[in-house]
Amino acid sequence: MSKDLKTLYYGQISLILLSNSHGPCDHLVMEIDLKHTEGHHNKPKCKVFLISEVNASVFDIVMLVIIMAILDDAFESNIRSVEEVFSSHLLAPRRSNRLKFRKDRLNVPVCQQPISTGYGNRTHDMKLLKYHTYLYYLQRLSLAAGMILAMRPYDLRRGTGEAVGSVASLPLL
Numbered sequence: 001m002s003k004d005l006k007t008l009y010y011g012q013i014s015l016i017l018l019s020n021s022h023g024p025c026d027h028l029v030m031e032i033d034l035k036h037t038e039g040h041h042n043k044p045k046c047k048v049f050l051i052s053e054v055n056a057s058v059f060d061i062v063m064l065v066i067i068m069a070i071l072d073d074a075f076e077s078n079i080r081s082v083e084e085v086f087s088s089h090l091l092a093p094r095r096s097n098r099l100k101f102r103k104d105r106l107n108v109p110v111c112q113q114p115i116s117t118g119y120g121n122r123t124h125d126m127k128l129l130k131y132h133t134y135l136y137y138l139q140r141l142s143l144a145a146g147m148i149l150a151m152r153p154y155d156l157r158r159g160t161g162e163a164v165g166s167v168a169s170l171p172l173l
Contacts, residue, residue, distance in 0.1 A: 007109050007111075007128050008032065008109065008110045008111065009106065009107055009108060009109055009110065010069065010072075010074050010101045010105050010106050010107075010108055010110060011101070011106030011107060012032055012033045013030060013031070013032055013033075013065065013101070013110070014030070014031040014032075014098065015028065015029070015030055015062075015065075015066070015098070015099040016028070016029045016030075016031070016096050016097070016098050016099070017029075017085075017088065017090060017096060017097040017098075017099065018090075018095065018096050019089075019090040019092075019094070019095050019096065025086055025089070026086075026088070026089060026090055028062060028066075028085065028086070030061075030062045030065060063082065065110060066082055066085060067082065068110055068111070069101065069110075070082070072105065072108065072112075072123075073102075073105075074101045074102060074105040074108070075099060075100070075101060075102065076100040076101060076102050076103075077099070077100070079099070085099070108125070108126065109126070109128050109129070111128070111129035111134070112124050112125070112126070112127060112128065112129055113127040113128060113129050113130060113133065114129075114133065114137075115127075134153075135153070138150070138151055138152075138153065139151065
């Protein structure tokens, strides 16, 4: 099966907990290997996202990836809730802890196409989420949340960038 290079798979994501001795909880870092960028084979490019307290959780991309991984049962350990990720604290001398995905889930797309079954809606195991379906659900979600105008993908990206940029210092980025 050939991979769609513009699709994000669990194998491209690294979730790492970094110890935070100055705060109540550890920092969660998500590193993504963007294989669809131009010239990736010559010079691989990774993008790092930092998670912190965000007022509007719809803009928290790292949290959404964790939720999708929990629903897909993609973690190697038996993580069953977001609280389990944030309630764990790293003890010295350990400075980081990588949350690993199961080997059989590494080639599974993070965003999958929803399908209707006799028992309700669920996501397809391997079928990729179509962009138009994503736009449809993004508009429905924003209108259901009480927004006057339907949210666009640009709004989601911009909100995430501003949320991270306002709380992270330059050395962390």
